[in-house]
Amino acid sequence: MHETIHAAVLVGMLLLASKIGEEVAERIRLPGFIGSVLAGLVLSSAVLGVVTPEDLESASLLFMLGINFTLFLAGIEELSNPSLLVPRRQDIIATFLLLSSSMISTLAVLWILTDVSLRTALGIGLIMSIISAGPLMKILLSKGILGEREIAAMRVCLLVEIVSLILFNTVTQGFNVTKLVQSAAFVALVYMVGRHYLDEILIFIEKHMAVKEAPFAIVVAMVIMAGYIAEALGFNAAVTALLLGVFLSEYMELRPLYLERIRAFTYGFLEPLFFIGIGVHAIRPSATTLVISAALLLAASLPKIAIASMEGFQGRERLIYLAKGGVDAALLLSLLQAKLLGYNMYTATLVAVIASTILSSLSFRVSERKPDALRLRLHDIDLDMDIIHVDERAEYAAKIVSEKGAAVVVDEYMRPVGYVTAEDFVEADPQLLRRLPLRFFLRTEVPIVPADKTLVEILSDISLLHEPIIAVVNDRGE
DSSP: HHHHHHHHHHHHHHHHHHHHHHHHHTTSSSOOOHHHHHHHHHHTTTTTOOOOGGGGGGGGHHHHHHHHHHHHHHHHHHOOGGGGSSHHHHHHHHHHHHHHHOOOOOHHHHHHHHOOHHHHHHHHHHHHOOOOOHHHHHHHHSSSSOOOOHHHHHHHHHHHHHHHHHHHHHHHTOOOOHHOOOOOOOOHHHHHHHHIIIIHHHHHHHHHOOOOTHHHHOOOOOHHHHHHHHHEEEEEEEEHHHHHHHHHHHHHHHHHHHHHHHHIIIIIHHHHHHHHHHTTTOOOOOHHHHHHHHHHHHHHHHHHHHHHTTTTOOOOGGGGOOOHHHHHHHHHHHHHHTTSSSHHHHHHHHHHHHHHHHHHHTTSSSOOOOOOOGOOOOGGGGGOOOOEESSBBBBHHHHHHHSSSEEEEETSOOEEEEEEEEGGGGGHHHHHHHSBBBBOBBBBBEEEEESSSSHHHHOOOOHHSSSSSOOOOTOOOO
8 A cells, every 4th residue: 555655756756857857848848758857866866866677666657658648649740741741862872861860870889888789789779879759849839830851851751760760670579581571561560550450440439339438548558458469469568659650640640539538638637757767767877877978979960950951951950850859769669679789878878868868949939828729719710700790692602612611600790690501591592592681591509719719629529529500709609
């Protein structure tokens, strides 16, 4: 009982510290996860010594699930755009040059400064070489409109990330050509099967199960189980979760309610625990550890900066390929958990990853944080003014709704009194439409919502989703 209470208090304290760290980081215009990791570092034996890795064992399942759900959402949000997954020849060349040069320079540093095994060195080299698509996309979007140069950078980033994940699984499971072929085949098989059949399975569940939140529960169960089934078959659990996100991306994006719940579950609970856990596993770095960190950062960064320069980026923009995120952190922690990495090298690599992330955020600095689209209030969104005055002729209303599908009907004070749809006029005689006022075709029960509602609140109201149109009003009902 005492251990249960201790675990509950620990999880609550770490969750609070993680979100505070995330808020502080975003206020100074750094990626939020950096704040969570640094909060873990401060609480760890590296600084205050309040929390140790042994303390996390009582709630280890939550921290492990944080890895899977973080990468699951990365698959949905970062790798779901098919157009970005169709590279050009120059993108493939840039990917090869970037990955090979970063790997060679990183391996050289590790060979000179450390005595780690080849398997561990390859794992660290891949972690330092990876470019995280999510942070990179946020950096590019902060600039404004994406041009061809920025889209090409995203394609290179995604190629590097996918190839690195396949290679990392091969390295961590035992490096040989057979394992490499098996990993690539597993990725291809899982992707094809997922794209063609998994959506249909979940749609079948939606149609035939009446219990509340059944599809949501099934998705959560799949993320939890699939990774560890793959682990038993010799594939990395975290990578499997990312692939699951990739081939469930279309299904989830068409169901924003489920996606929002998964995001709340992950970003509000599991991911903060995962990132602060990353920091807690660090130890107090020695001078040698910091030298190794600086050397790793320099070795991995110079080739990336060179490639960015070749692609036309100038000044601070050349730092964009230094972007790191949840994928890198998850792979680093998996090396530690697989006992392929000691705490000194873990800390050295973590410091290099954090420094790389901070440098990448300098490439395009944003003046203010943009809220999540689903969190925007209706009065902040550019809404169509599909309205018709109640005294208009039915003929005019029929023309409007033939283009718009539906329109809100308002009185002389701009207050909604009903609505009409295109089907209301389909069978009406044109001569009759010219003579009759609109009020003869009016549907009076128009859904009315205040303008201070958020988009996610609207999408969460099932009754509104089935309506052809809703009326958004201000505090005066107009």
